[in-house]
Amino acid sequence: METLDLSKRYGKTDALRGLNFTVNEGEIMVILGPNGSGKTTLLMILCTILKPTSGTAKVVGIDVVEEGTKVREVMGIAFQEARGFWRHKPSSILRFHASMFDIDPAKRQDLIERTMKDLELWESRDKMFMHLSGGQAKRLETAKVLIQQPKLAIFDEPTSQVDLRGKRKIWDKIRELRDQGSTIIVATNEVREAEYLADRVTILHQGQRIVCDTIPKLKDAIAGGDIVEVDFEDPVSRKLVDDLNGLGGDVSLSSEGNQLRAKVSRAEDWVPKMTSASYIAGAKIASIRITEPSLDDVFLHFTGKALVDQP
Amino acid sequence: MNRVLTLAAYNVRILLSERTWFVLAWALFGLQIAVYGSLMSKLVSTTVPNYLFFYGVGLMVITVFDSGADVGRHFVEHAHEGELPYFLSLPVSRGGFLAAQAIYGVANTMIKVLPPLIGVLWFVGDLTVQGAVFALISMFLLGLGITGIMVSMSFIAFKSVDIYSAFLAGLSALIVRFSTVFYPLIFMPSFYSPISVFSPLTYGADLTRWVLGFDSNFLINPIFAAAVVTGVAVGTLSLSARIVDKVIEGVKAA
Numbered sequence: 001m002e003t004l005d006l007s008k009r010y011g012k013t014d015a016l017r018g019l020n021f022t023v024n025e026g027e028i029m030v031i032l033g034p035n036g037s038g039k040t041t042l043l044m045i046l047c048t049i050l051k052p053t054s055g056t057a058k059v060v061g062i063d064v065v066e067e068g069t070k071v072r073e074v075m076g077i078a079f080q081e082a083r084g085f086w087r088h089k090p091s092s093i094l095r096f097h098a099s100m101f102d103i104d105p106a107k108r109q110d111l112i113e114r115t116m117k118d119l120e121l122w123e124s125r126d127k128m129f130m131h132l133s134g135g136q137a138k139r140l141e142t143a144k145v146l147i148q149q150p151k152l153a154i155f156d157e158p159t160s161q162v163d164l165r166g167k168r169k170i171w172d173k174i175r176e177l178r179d180q181g182s183t184i185i186v187a188t189n190e191v192r193e194a195e196y197l198a199d200r201v202t203i204l205h206q207g208q209r210i211v212c213d214t215i216p217k218l219k220d221a222i223a224g225g226d227i228v229e230v231d232f233e234d235p236v237s238r239k240l241v242d243d244l245n246g247l248g249g250d251v252s253l254s255s256e257g258n259q260l261r262a263k264v265s266r267a268e269d270w271v272p273k274m275t276s277a278s279y280i281a282g283a284k285i286a287s288i289r290i291t292e293p294s295l296d297d298v299f300l301h302f303t304g305k306a307l308v309d310q311p
Numbered sequence: 312m313n314r315v316l317t318l319a320a321y322n323v324r325i326l327l328s329e330r331t332w333f334v335l336a337w338a339l340f341g342l343q344i345a346v347y348g349s350l351m352s353k354l355v356s357t358t359v360p361n362y363l364f365f366y367g368v369g370l371m372v373i374t375v376f377d378s379g380a381d382v383g384r385h386f387v388e389h390a391h392e393g394e395l396p397y398f399l400s401l402p403v404s405r406g407g408f409l410a411a412q413a414i415y416g417v418a419n420t421m422i423k424v425l426p427p428l429i430g431v432l433w434f435v436g437d438l439t440v441q442g443a444v445f446a447l448i449s450m451f452l453l454g455l456g457i458t459g460i461m462v463s464m465s466f467i468a469f470k471s472v473d474i475y476s477a478f479l480a481g482l483s484a485l486i487v488r489f490s491t492v493f494y495p496l497i498f499m500p501s502f503y504s505p506i507s508v509f510s511p512l513t514y515g516a517d518l519t520r521w522v523l524g525f526d527s528n529f530l531i532n533p534i535f536a537a538a539v540v541t542g543v544a545v546g547t548l549s550l551s552a553r554i555v556d557k558v559i560e561g562v563k564a565a
Contacts, residue, residue: 049399072402081393087328099317100401 001046001152001183006055008041008207015041017207018055023152028174028184030194032295033204034307039187040080042204043154046185047077059152076101076150080157080187082137090116090132090140091125097144115143119169134161142170146177153177155186159193171196189307191295201295205303218298226267227291230260230274233284240281247273258286263293315407318398319414322385326419333422336374340427343370344434359495360526367431368446368523369492372516374423375450376457376487380479382416383461390465391472405556413458413548420454421447437524445522452540453515459547460511463554485510492516495529514539 001023008016016038023029031039044050045057048068057064059071085093094112103111116122119139124132132140138161145153155174159167174197178184186197194201195215202212211218219225236255244253244262249270252263264270267290278285299307344367352363359365389395398408428446432438464482467475489503490510496517499507507513518536521527530536 044396047400049396069402069404069407072400077400079393079396085394087325096317096321100314100403 001057001059001185003042003045003057004055006042006045006057007053008038008045008050009053014207016045016052019204019207019209021202021209021212023183023185024200025183026178026181027199028178028186028197030198030201031185031187031204032189032191032194032201032299032307033187034189034305037204038207039189039204040156041207043077043156043185043187046071046152047075047154048072073101074150075152075154076145076148077154078138078141078145078156078158080160082132082134082141085129088129089126090121090129090136090143093129093140094143094147098147101148101150103147111147112143115146118173119143119146120166135163135166138162139166139170142173146173149177149180150182153182153184155184157188157190158186159188159190167193191307194295203299203302205299205305210302215295218295219293222263222293222297222301225265225293226263227293227297228262228264228267228271228274229289229291230262230278231286231288232258232260232278233286234258236260237281237283240278240283243277243281244274247277314401314403315411316414318401318403318408318411319418322411322415323418326415326422336423337426340370340374341430344427344431358498359529361435364431364435364437364523364525365495365520365529366493367427367435368520368525369516371424371427371431371450372453372492372512372519373487374427375420375454375515376483376512378420378423379416379454379457380461380483381419382412382458383465383479385415386412386462386465387472387475406552409462409548409552409555412462413455416454416458417451420450424450432523442523446519449515449519449522449537449540452544453511453519456511456515456540456543456547459544459549459551462551463547466554486512490516491531496531497529511540511543514543 003019003021006016006019006021007014019038019042021042031042033039041050045052046059046064048064048071051065060074062070062074064071091112094116095108098108098112099105113122116125119142121136121139121143124136129137129140138158142155142158145155153174158174159170162170171193174184174186186193188194198215200212200214201218203210211221213221235258241253241255241260244260245251247270250265251270254261262270262274271288271290275285293301296307299305344363348363348366348370351366352361355362386395389398399405401408403411425447428443429438432443461479464478465475467478487510489506490512491499491507492512496504496507496513514531514536517530518533518540521530521533521536527533
């Protein structure tokens with residue numbers, strides 16, 4: 001799957017601006033970006049629902065504008081908002097979907113039953129769609145793609161409105177689909193989802209691709225590498241910060257109240273030096289946490305903005 | 312083709328689950344004919360022989376028009392309830408998608424019109440298989456034309472449903488009132504009749520009456536009427552196919 005200089009304009013708004021983007025066969029590509037970054041627009045173009053203003057997009061080598069029907073034969077999409085057939089039952093919605101994608105009638109019922117059980121929808125199979133919870137409707141949306149087993153599977157925020165247990169199930173089924181040979185694109189603004197699923201991550205911001213790589217490489221790209229958060233018993237003094245800055249190495253410090261946050265290249269080297277310096281300065285340490293930078297930090301690093309608006 | 316039929320069958324199944332509406336539509340038709348039609352018939356039958364028959368066909372043609380409008384509304388509802396993007400993501404061409412909508416429209420029309428047609432023909436003592444079949448073909452062509460007009464107009468609804476609804480109401484009023492569904496063209500005043508020739512219902516109604524054997528002195532030339540009805544069906548369906556293919560997008564999201 002590749003796009004070349006892909007743009008989409010709504011009136012005076014540029015939703016996508018010259019996007020170049022490639023997904024390799026058999027990988028899970030996560031598109032990470034805040035609301036309004038152009039994720040859904042990109043996915044809608046890939047599945048031929050929207051037409052690009054300029055540029056090209058190809059799925060399995062097939063142009064999405066020139067040969068839309070052929071593209072739709074090899075791809076499946078789970079929409080961000082579950083698309084309603086309000087007076088239909090989940091089982092009949094899946095049967096219709098399976099028939100549209102020529103799923104072998106002999107295997108259809110078993111496949112639907114198994115998928116619904118896997119996604120804990122079986123008990124709700126005879127409820128009207130309009131009576132499903134938001135999470136159930138989202139799982140049904142995922143089930144459509146799972147029974148289809150397309151060459152290219154697209155999931156647009158697959159676990160929004162889904163509880164924690166449900167999220168894990170959906171993520172595992174998406175990975176299973178990848179292991180069965182599908183190429184997968186997941187659009188999300190949830191860092192945990194991206195970390196759990198991604199073979200590679202593309203950061204999308206204001207309709208443009210900012211960076212694309214594996215998660216370890218994206219994290220390595222941030223100055224430092226480890227994050228050390230230290231809670232002191234008393235407020236952190238200016239002198240202590242100066243002393244710690246004097247320890248040398250690649251370090252970036254920030255403090256607020258009793259807490260000190262340091263981005264360091266190797267926590268195992270820096271932490272012993274920091275504890276000694278704190279002891280000498282008379283600053284008592286209450287706790288130390290060592291973490292990797294999150295994808296939030298990666299996003300902040302590359303775009304200068306937080307992935308999710310802070311309250 | 313198989314997928315188009317699957318899609319159409321799915322829509323038709325939805326249609327058949329709404330049996331109450333059909334019964335109500337038939338009941339309303341019967342009531343309209345029995346009360347208003349028969350009263351009107353007594354008033355005007357001195358100048359138009361068998362006005363009840365004329366009126367009955369006109370009422371059926373209005374039903375065809377309403378069914379065609381239903382397909383347009385159905386299409387717009389797909390968009391606004393979020394189903395359109397899903398349908399557009401299925402492996403059928405946009406033309407195939409439109410064909411499935413048209414099949415749905417035809418089924419809707421036939422279910423609504425067939426019992427009234429048989430009822431009217433039986434009531435006036437002119438029920439023949441041949442007449443019923445040709446009348447259905449005539450109304451089928453008209454229905455396709457109306458469907459084409461309504462789907463072509465549906466792109467307005469992608470800007471505003473309110474404007475679409477207002478436009479549809481206005482268009483319906485003009486197309487139905489300025490037509491020969493209730494009054495023969497030759498009796499229309501000179502300021503009224505020139506407008507009537509622009510309504511497709513004029514041709515659909517007169518053609519249907521002609522195939523059912525109504526006095527041709529009160530009707531538009533049947534060959535001309537057949538040509539117009541066919542032309543409207545082909546033209547508007549081609550236009551709607553182009554609009555669905557080139558203009559309509561399932562969703563606008565950032």
